Amino acid sequence: MHPTMITTSTCLLVVLVLLLFPILTTFSPKPSPHHWASSHVKTAVKTAFFVSLAPLFLFLNEGTETIITNWSWMNINTFDINMSFKFDHYSIIFIPIALYVTWAILEFATWYMHTDPQMNRFFKYLLIFLVAMIILVSANNMFQLFIGWEGVGIMSFLLIGWWYGRADANTAALQAVLYNRIGDIGLILSMAWLAKTLNSWEIQQMIFLSKDLDMTVPLLGLILAATGKSAQFGLHPWLPSAMEGPTPVSALLHSSTMVVAGIFLLIRLSPLMENNQTALSVCLCLGALTTLFTATCALTQNDIKKIVAFSTSSQLGLMMVTIGLNQPQLAFLHICTHAFFKAMLFLCSGSIIHALNDEQDIRKMGGMQNLAPLTSTCLTIGSLALTGTPFLAGFFSKDAIIEAMNTSHINAWALILTLLATSFTAIYSLRVVYFVSMGHPRFITLPPINENNPSVINPLKRLALGSIIAGFLITLNYLPLKTPILTMPPSLKLAALAVTIMGLLMAFELAQMTSAQFKPLPKLTPHNFSNMLGFFPILIHRLLPKISLTLGQAVATQTVDQTWLEKTGPKSMTSAQVPMISLTTNIQQGLIKTYLTLFFLTFSLAMMISLS
Amino acid sequence: MTPTHFSVSSAFILGLMGLAFHRTHLLSALLCLEGMMLSLFIALSLWSLQLDAAGYSSSPMLMLAFSACEASAGLALLVATARTHGTDRLQSLNLLQC
Numbered sequence: 011m012h013p014t015m016i017t018t019s020t021c022l023l024v025v026l027v028l029l030l031f032p033i034l035t036t037f038s039p040k041p042s043p044h045h046w047a048s049s050h051v052k053t054a055v056k057t058a059f060f061v062s063l064a065p066l067f068l069f070l071n072e073g074t075e076t077i078i079t080n081w082s083w084m085n086i087n088t089f090d091i092n093m094s095f096k097f098d099h100y101s102i103i104f105i106p107i108a109l110y111v112t113w114a115i116l117e118f119a120t121w122y123m124h125t126d127p128q129m130n131r132f133f134k135y136l137l138i139f140l141v142a143m144i145i146l147v148s149a150n151n152m153f154q155l156f157i158g159w160e161g162v163g164i165m166s167f168l169l170i171g172w173w174y175g176r177a178d179a180n181t182a183a184l185q186a187v188l189y190n191r192i193g194d195i196g197l198i199l200s201m202a203w204l205a206k207t208l209n210s211w212e213i214q215q216m217i218f219l220s221k222d223l224d225m226t227v228p229l230l231g232l233i234l235a236a237t238g239k240s241a242q243f244g245l246h247p248w249l250p251s252a253m254e255g256p257t258p259v260s261a262l263l264h265s266s267t268m269v270v271a272g273i274f275l276l277i278r279l280s281p282l283m284e285n286n287q288t289a290l291s292v293c294l295c296l297g298a299l300t301t302l303f304t305a306t307c308a309l310t311q312n313d314i315k316k317i318v319a320f321s322t323s324s325q326l327g328l329m330m331v332t333i334g335l336n337q338p339q340l341a342f343l344h345i346c347t348h349a350f351f352k353a354m355l356f357l358c359s360g361s362i363i364h365a366l367n368d369e370q371d372i373r374k375m376g377g378m379q380n381l382a383p384l385t386s387t388c389l390t391i392g393s394l395a396l397t398g399t400p401f402l403a404g405f406f407s408k409d410a411i412i413e414a415m416n417t418s419h420i421n422a423w424a425l426i427l428t429l430l431a432t433s434f435t436a437i438y439s440l441r442v443v444y445f446v447s448m449g450h451p452r453f454i455t456l457p458p459i460n461e462n463n464p465s466v467i468n469p470l471k472r473l474a475l476g477s478i479i480a481g482f483l484i485t486l487n488y489l490p491l492k493t494p495i496l497t498m499p500p501s502l503k504l505a506a507l508a509v510t511i512m513g514l515l516m517a518f519e520l521a522q523m524t525s526a527q528f529k530p531l532p533k534l535t536p537h538n539f540s541n542m543l544g545f546f547p548i549l550i551h552r553l554l555p556k557i558s559l560t561l562g563q564a565v566a567t568q569t570v571d572q573t574w575l576e577k578t579g580p581k582s583m584t585s586a587q588v589p590m591i592s593l594t595t596n597i598q599q600g601l602i603k604t605y606l607t608l609f610f611l612t613f614s615l616a617m618m619i620s621l622s
Numbered sequence: 623m624t625p626t627h628f629s630v631s632s633a634f635i636l637g638l639m640g641l642a643f644h645r646t647h648l649l650s651a652l653l654c655l656e657g658m659m660l661s662l663f664i665a666l667s668l669w670s671l672q673l674d675a676a677g678y679s680s681s682p683m684l685m686l687a688f689s690a691c692e693a694s695a696g697l698a699l700l701v702a703t704a705r706t707h708g709t710d711r712l713q714s715l716n717l718l719q720c
Contacts, residue, residue, distance in 0.1 A: 602712060603645060610642035617635065 018065040018076050022097050022148070025105065028058040029141050036134055047133040048120040055116055055140070059109035069102045070487045077150055077214075089209055096150035096213065100277060100342055103484070104147050107346050110476065111266050111353045112140055114469035118357050119258035121465035122364060132172065136262060139165035143267050147274060152201050152211040155275070159197065159239070162268045163190045169263060170255040182251035185551075189248040193238015193272070200231035217281045225282050229289035232276060233296070240272030240326045243300040247547045249323050250307075253315040257360030260315060265322050265356055266349035273329045273341060280338035291421075294334025298424035298431075301327030303544060305434035309441070310540040313370050314359045317442055321396065322352055324431055331428055332411045335418055339491055344407035347481045351395035351403060354473035358389040361466055362446060365459040372442065377451035382461050386447035388470045393439035395477045397510050398432070406481035408432075410494065412506040417495040432506055433513030440517040626668060633661035648703060648710040652696045659689040 032050045036042065042050075068074050079094040116136065123129045139162060146158025163186075171183030205211060208219045236242065241249040252264050263269070276283070276293070283289050301324045308320035325348050332341040363370055365382055378386045391402070398408040412432065415425055461467065501508075542548065575581060597604055640654035663682050670678040700710055707714045 601716065606642040606645070610638060613638055614635070617631070621631070
């Protein structure tokens with residue numbers, strides 16, 4: 011076999027083994043030492059990262075992609091299910107990035123979760139999650155992808171509910187599972203349709219056999235799966251609620267890796283979607299709606315983690331829009347660059363939260379630029395990368411997406427929504443930076459602000475480096491499969507930048523107004539809409555169940571009893587007779603009035619008859 | 623209908639209505655009864671004159687005699703009511719009615 015092939019296959023399988031090994035050692039009855047987390051798990055991930063760089067460099071040099079089919083798992087007549095790994099350009103680029111980000115997060119978590127008695131278990135859960143994510147990303151058939159899909163869902167549940175003594179955390183974990191389950195319905199529907207129609211779950215065969223078929227049903231199922239997993243509008247409330255978990259969980263799962271699983275699924279199966287205009291339009295409109303709605307909600311949140319969570323949701327909407335534009339590679343590029351700066355934003359938030367003695371409300375922060383300079387600098391770098399500042403990481407992906415959007419035949423509504431969401435991104439990023447690092451401190455004087463621990467500094471530095479150069483490096487080496495449109499009027503070319511700068515200027519103006527009270531009783535309708543998340547959670551989680559339950563109660567207790575006893579049974583008899591009876595006894599009271607009136611009536615009747 | 627006929631009929635009907643609808647005092651019912659009797663007396667008198675029927679000339683006198691008896695019976699009832707109930711109001715006769 012060719013040495014390149016051997017090297018690539020070996021390295022990638024070694025990565026999996028390196029990550030599985032610490033998990034398997036926990037099955038032994040000997041209790042692990044307290045520093046097992048930092049010595050074993052973090053080292054495993056670090057080594058796996060360096061090992062995974064070898065296939066990456068070979069791919070960049072020679073373009074080697076591999077598919078490794080290990081084991082024939084089962085077959086049902088002519089339907090084969092194998093254990094098969096696909097290391098194409100998507101997986102080979104994503105796996106080192108995921109490992110790099112995870113390495114930084116694990117190192118940070120050794121500081122963040124230092125006082126937690128179950129730290130080893132926490133790291134084990136994170137590692138199992140990472141393995142499931144890599145299985146999902148490298149799967150060559152739908153069965154293996156489904157295994158990874160469910161794995162990340164379950165680990166998300168366990169990690170969000172890490173502090174299970176807190177009722178809110180349990181509710182959030184349950185929400186995550188339920189919303190993901192609804193998406194899973196779509197995935198299983200697609201898998202069933204594909205098994206029935208194409209008789210295969212291997213990605214190669216599916217793409218080849220589906221050339222002339224009408225794929226609307228499975229594609230809508232896949233879009234539903236992505237809606238559930240990647241928090242698109244309609245199934246989005248679990249993502250901000252998932253911030254109940256510890257910050258390393260938010261950084262790893264709910265910003266870089268798990269939530270992009272849905273988008274990754276659509277990217278993997280994008281050849282199925284190329285010719286189906288319905289599916290593409292659904293993706294486009296859903297993504298545009300998501301990105302604007304969640305950006306609006308992010309504008310008035312006061313919890314720093316919730317702002318970053320809504321920012322993640324907004325970027326996921328942008329990725330969905332890109333898929334709707336039939337540009338899966340740009341979506342993948344955005345996934346890669348987004349992982350860096352979003353994880354860094356979460357780690358900065360975690361550092362600030364711990365520094366201010368677990369304070370998460372931005373109205374009670376301030377002045378961190380002087381008190382925690384490295385953290386607030388990294389926060390600023392991350393925010394700038396997020397808004398698409400030219401030549402930082404986010405610029406290469408975000409600007410390319412908006413250029414592609416401006417120059418394609420799509421509906422103007424989606425375009426306007428996305429541009430508006432881009433300007434909102436600048437607004438809420440400035441809001442975070444303003445409230446956290448600028449101005450005077452708004453907290454009490456003795457919080458334990460200390461960022462001098464290398465476990466905090468090194469991950470932030472590594473991720474900051476990634477946020478600055480990752481976009482540049484990836485676009486240098488990654489050939490686009492679709493030719494981008496390179497000529498456009500300057501207004502379209504600068505649209506993203508102009509919209510972002512406008513948002514930034516408006517946010518500056520608004521920030522000047524925060525210290526002056528404009529009106530004594532302002533009309534707060536838009537603020538309330540945004541702050542209450544568009545009233546979506548209240549309606550869906552509280553009002554709809556309440557209506558269903560009260561309907562059930564009314565039917566079960568009142569309606570049945572009333573029908574059988576009062577309307578059709580004994581009481582119906584009385585209720586039919588009594589009105590007639592009371593009407594009749596009205597005349598029979600023995601009043602003189604009655605007699606005299608009757609006398610008069612009879613007499614006048616007689617007069618009429620006699621006179622006519 | 624001739625004016626005579628009309629006026630006599632309307633007098634009778636007005637008296638009847640007064641009898642049926644004045645329900646405050648017993649005395650007002652008796653007075654209306656007297657009014658009805660008066661209109662009947664006039665009707666009878668005019669009737670025998672209009673039709674030149676001499677045989678009916680004495681009917682008004684008969685009518686008057688009987689109405690006097692009836693009026694005295696009514697007055698006796700009034701006095702008895704006033705003696706037992708203290709007033710001639712018709713509400714007091716209905717007091718035990720629920």
